[in-house]
Amino acid sequence: MLYSELTVRTNRQSAELVAYFLEEVCLPDGVSIYDINDLYDNPSWDYMDDVAERPYDKEVLVKGYCNTEDTDSVLDFLRQKFATLEGAGSLDITVGTVDGEAWVATWQATFKPIETEKIVICPEWQTVTTDKKVLLLDTGVAFGTGQHETTSMCLEYAEQLDLGGKRVLDVGCGSGILGLSALLLGAEHAELVDIDQQAVDIARHNAEINGLDGKATIEQGNLTEKTSGTFDVVFANLTADILAGLFEDIVSVVHDGTVVILSGIIDFKADYVKEMYGRLFTVVDERAKGEWCALELVLRRH
Template sequence: MKWSEICIHTTNEAIEPISNILHDLGASGVVIEDPLDLIIEKDTMYGEIFELDANDYPEEGVYIKAYLPTNSSLGETVDAIKLAVNNLRTFDIDLGENQITLSEVDEEDWSTAWKKYYKPVQISDKITITPTWEEYTPKSKEEIVIELDPGMAFGTGTHPTTILSIRALEKYLQGNETVIDVGCGSGVLSIASALLGAKEIYAYDLDEIAVTSTTMNAKVNQVDQLIHTKQNNLLQDVHMNVDVIVSNILAEIIVRFIKEAWDNLIQGGYFITSGIIQAKKEMVLEQLEDQGFEIIEVNELEDWVSVVAKKK
C-alpha cells in the first residue's frame, strides 16, 4: 500500500492544534521535527531523548509530518487540512511559513523509519517514558516507568509541555487524590497520576481517538482500573469535588474552562496547566487570578510555560 506524507512547515505554537486537525482528518501517525531538539545539551540532567539528523530539520519553525493513504480521496483530504489549518488564524495562532508539501512513501519504510525518533527518556526525578517496543530496565526501585505507543495518538509524552505537567504532578501529588485530566491525548498524564499514587483519575478528551488511546495505554501500564476515560468537551456537565485538575492544551482553550475548573476543585485543590506559549502566559495568569486562584508556580522549558494554581 502506498502512503503520502504531508509536511506542514509551521511554528511551535501551532503544533498541537495542527496535530489535532491531522488526526481528525485520518492521519496515521504524526512526527514533529523541531530544530530546538538539536540544540538541547547532550549532557542534560535527564539525558538525551532522540537520535537526530540535522538535515531533517528546518532552520526556523517546525515540520509537522503526517501520513495519509494514497487513494481517490487524498486530494479532498489535503484540501480539508489546508482549510482547517488556515482557519487557525481566527484564534490568533501564528502559522509561520505555513507551507504544505506532499510526497509518496512506501508503507514499509514509513512504518519503521519513524521509530528512530523515540527512545526511553527520564523526564523527571522519578518518571521515565519508554516506547512499548524498547527494552528498558529501571535504574532503581523508585523509578516509575510509563510505556507508551506513540503510534496511537499525540506522541511519546516527551514534549516540553508534557514534561512540565508531569514534573508538577510529581511535586504536588502526595497519594490518594482524585484527579481530572482535561484533554488526555495519549493518556500519559492520567497514567503518571495513577503511578504517582492518585486513587482515581477521570480522563476527558473531545477526540474519540484520544479516548481510545488513553484506554489502551492505561491497560499497557496496568492502571486501567483507576482511570475512567470519556469523550467530553472540556469540563462541560462535569460536577465533582477533586483534588487536582491537570490540562496540557492550548492557552486559548485553558481560559475557556477556568470557572469550571474552580467549581470542580476542593478548597486547596491544584489546577496544573501547560501548553502555554510565552506570548499567552500573562493572559492565562490574569484570568486565573480573576477567578480567585492563587498562583503557586510558573515554570518554563524551552518556549513553553506551565502554571500551578491553587483554589484559595
C-alpha cells in the first residue's frame, strides 16, 4: 500500500505549530521535525559524518504521512491553516509517495520495548524478560506506540489510577495501547473506538495477541457513537480542537465521579480546553512534556 509523504518547509520558531497542523490530519505518531540545528547543537557529538545531514535542509522540514486518497483534502486543510501564519518561512509543501510495507519495516527496526512504571510495551516481533506486565503491540502504520509524549502522559495517569473493576472508554484508540493497558492494570472491561477501520483492525489484533479480546469491545465509528452506557474512566488522546468538538459526546458517557484523561493538547490551546471542560469537570492534575499538555479531570457531583 502506498502512502503520501508531505514535507513542509518552515523555520525553527514555527516548526511545532506546523507539526501540530499535520498531526490534525496525518497518520498518528507519524509527524517528524527535521531541524539541522539539532545536529549542530548536540554536545555529545565531536564528529559528524556528512551522511547525518542528508535528511535535512536549510529550512526546518516537517514531515507527515497520509493515505493517498486523502492527499487532496489534507493539502486543502494545511493551506487554509498556513494562510493564517506570518513569519513562518516559505511553507512550501512537497508531496511524495512511500511504500507502506517498506516504511513499516524500516520503522519496526527502530521500535524497541518501552518500560513504564508498571508495564513494558513490547513489539509483537520481539521478546522481553521482566517482572512487569507486558503489553505486546503491533502498531501497523504507527497508530500509537507509547513513544509520543501525549501517549506516555496518558500511560502515566493510567498507572496512577485505581482501575480495578472499572469500565474504561478509549476514544480514538489507534493501536489500542491505552484501553488495553487499562485492562492489564485491572480494569474489568474496555470499549475502544476509532473512526479509522485500519486502526480498529490493529487494535483487535493487539487485544487478541494479549489474551484481552474477551474483555475488550473494539468498534469502528465516529468516536462515541458506538459506545453504550457510561464509564468510570475515559481516555481521549486526540487534539485540542477534536476534544472541544467532542465535549457533548464525552459528557454523554460519564457519570458522577468519572475520571477523564485528555491528551494531545498543544500548549497554547490548553486554556481553551480547560475552559470548555471546566463547565462540568474539575481539573485534578495537569502535566506537560515538550509542547504537549495532558489533563486529569473529574466530573463534578451534582
